[in-house]
Amino acid sequence: MSEKKTIKIKSDSKTEDKSKEIEPEETTSDEQIINDEEDSIKTLEAKFEAKEKEAEETYDRLLRLSAEFENYKKRSSREIEEFRKFANQSLIKEMLSVVDNLELAMNSTNSHKAIDKDLLQGLEMTHREILKVFEKFNVKPIDAKGQPFDPTFHEAVMQEETDDYAKNTVINEMQRGYMIHDRLLRPSMVVVAKPKNNKVSENPDSND
Secondary structure (H helix, E strand, C coil): CCCCCCCCCCCCHHHHHHHHHCCCCCCCCHHHHHHHHHHHHHHHHHHHHHHHHHHHHHHHHHHHHHHHHHHHHHHHHHHHHHHHHHCCHHHHHHHHHHHHHHHHHHHHHCCCCCCCHHHHHHHHHHHHHHHHHHHHCCEEECCCCCCECCCCCEEEEEEEECCCCCCCEEEEEEECCEEECCEEEECEEEEEEECCCCCCCCCCCCCC
C-alpha cells in the first residue's frame, strides 16, 4: 500500500504582518473641504481689498500731484507774465522826470512869442516820441483834471476855494500821474476844490 504524504503549506508571517498593519485611508469630510474653500476665498478677498485700497490711495496721490503741478504751472505762467509786464517799470519811472521837464519847457515857451519855433517843434517831437515808447509798454497818463478826487490815483498838494467846481474836484494838475498796465506807476499831484466861505459873521451887539 502506498503511504499518504502530508503536504504543509507554510504561510509567510511577514506577509501576514504587513496585511495587518495596513489600515484603511481616512477620507476628508465634505464639510471640511467646504470650510477650507471658504477660508481660502476669505483670504483672497482680504488680499483683494487691501490691493484695491492701495490702488485707490495711489490714484488719489497721483491726482493731488497732478493738481499741484497744474497749479504750479499756472502760478509760474502768471509770474512770468507779471515779470514781462513790469520788467521796465523802474526805467520808465526814471523817464517820467524827462517828460515832466519837456512839458514844463513847452508850457513856458507858449507865453513867449519870440521863442524859436524850431526849438519848440523839437521839444514837441521829443515829447511825442517818448509817449509812443510809453504806449508800447502800456504806460498811460492819468486823466485827473475835472475828475473827483481819488486818493488811489491822486495826491492832493493843496486845496483852493472856488465855487466853479464841486467840492473835492481836481481843478489843477501840478504833476501828471501815470499807470503801467493796471498798476499805479506814479500818482497825480493835484489841487482840489473846496467851497468858499461866504458866511458873514454877525455881531449881535452892533447898533444899526
